[in-house]
Amino acid sequence: MIDFRYHVVSIVAVFLALTVGLVIGSSYLSKVAYDELNNQLSSLRGQNQTLHSTQNELNAQVRDRDSLIAALGPDAVAGKLTGHSVAVVMLPGADGSAGDAMADLLGKAGAEVTGEVSLKSALLDPGQAGKLSAAAAKLPAAERGGAQLPSPSSSASSAPPSPVIALADIAGAVVHRIPATPAGVGEQTITDQASQDVLTAYSNAGFLDVKSASASSADLVVVLAPPAPSSGSAANDAADTLYLGFLKDLTGGGRSLGAVLAGPASSAASPGLLAAALKDNWVSKNVSTADTADQPSGRIITVFALAEAAGGKTGHYGLTGTADGPLPDLH
Structure with a gap:
């Protein structure tokens, strides 16, 4: 059981x-x-x-x-820039060692390097506006070639902000000339002493560094851009607008001087300055660009682009899929 x-x-x-x-x-x-x-x-x-x-x-x-x-x-x-004089300008944030390497290669290309000028970020600091205006106010017309500066290219305002005035001053001093004005005043030459005085005034005020400067004017200029910021911003857009206006001031409105805007590969993509230059109707037609300029290959490309600019042509070159290929054909 x-x-x-x-x-x-x-x-x-x-x-x-x-x-x-x-x-x-x-x-x-x-x-x-x-x-x-x-x-x-x-x-x-x-x-x-x-x-x-x-x-x-x-x-x-x-x-x-x-x-x-x-x-x-x-x-x-070798010989690509023989007989030409080139000014080197570094925008805020650009690599100083890349500027030195660029100046060295320009010399090996036969160019006379008329100077290396590095702009500082204080130029764009709103907190420095009063100091910047004071530095500009100390420069009489006599030190700007004997005539008033034209309305800066980057602003149509009758009272442009201090960075616009300062950048127009510096552009004229770097290339020893003031571009012609829309009102019909022709291009004016700035004396060697006046050029030195302008650069010294802004340098003493802490807005730029002058590594070297000669008494001769430049017929070509290379402007070195900084790396692109990690993301776009209103401040970055405002800085780009000022820099593109500065390029126009440097080149005399595209009529008197050839220019190349060169920068690292990152600057060729938005929100980089080279990318902004290509989107600007005037700059893209009158100023050449060269990317990867922080590398030996990019510096060679920049020299070739300058040689082409000396002949009155512009193009956009580099190693990031640029519109006109790696470099111009100078043969």
């Missing part, structure tokens, strides 16, 4: 068997899962090491390529 105790014992035995089975089974499955995860981890480590090795090889190739291009650079540009 099967009593209640028998059923209880049977049920307990069944659950005990299930528990033992689950423990044994889970232990086995855990080991299988662990082994699988360990194998995947080992595989990923191997892939990571392979990728690191590949990256190191590619980095070495890039270094060797840049070293080769840098070594061949002087021969590639």
Whole structure:
């Protein structure tokens, strides 16, 4: 006769068997899962090491390529700018060492480098507006070539903001000339002493650095742009507007001087300055651009673009898929 105790014992035995089975089974499955995860981890480590090795090889190739291009650079540009004088201007945030390397290559291309001028970010600081206006006010007409400055290109206002006036002053001093005005006043030459006085005044006020400056004027100018900011902003757009107006002031409205705006690869994409230049109707037609100018290849491209600008032509060159290819054909 099967009593209640028998059923209880049977049920307990069944659950005990299930528990033992689950423990044994889970232990086995855990080991299988662990082994699988360990194998995947080992595989990923191997892939990571392979990728690191590949990256190191590619980095070495890039270094060797840049070293080769840098070594061949002087021969590639030799004589391209003989008889020309070039001013080098670095906008706020541009790499100073890239400016020095550019000036060195320009000299090897046969150009006379008339000066290296670095603009400082204080020029665009609203908190420095009073100081900037005071520096501009200290420059009489006599130190601007004997005539009043024209209305700056970057503003149609009868009372343009201080950075606009300052950039127009600096542009005239860098190239020793004031562009013709829309009112019909012709281009005016600024004396060598007046040029020095303007640059000294703004330098003493903390708005620019002058590494070198000669008494001769320039017939070509290269302006070095900073890297692009991580994202666009109203402040960045306002700075771009000022810089593009500065380019127009430097070139005499496109009539008297060839110019190249050069910058790192990032500046060729929005919100970079080179990208903004290509979107500007006037600048894109009158000022050449060259990207990757922080690298030896980009500096060679810049020299070729300057040589083309000396002949009255403009183009947009570089290694980021530019409209006119890597560099102009000067043959």
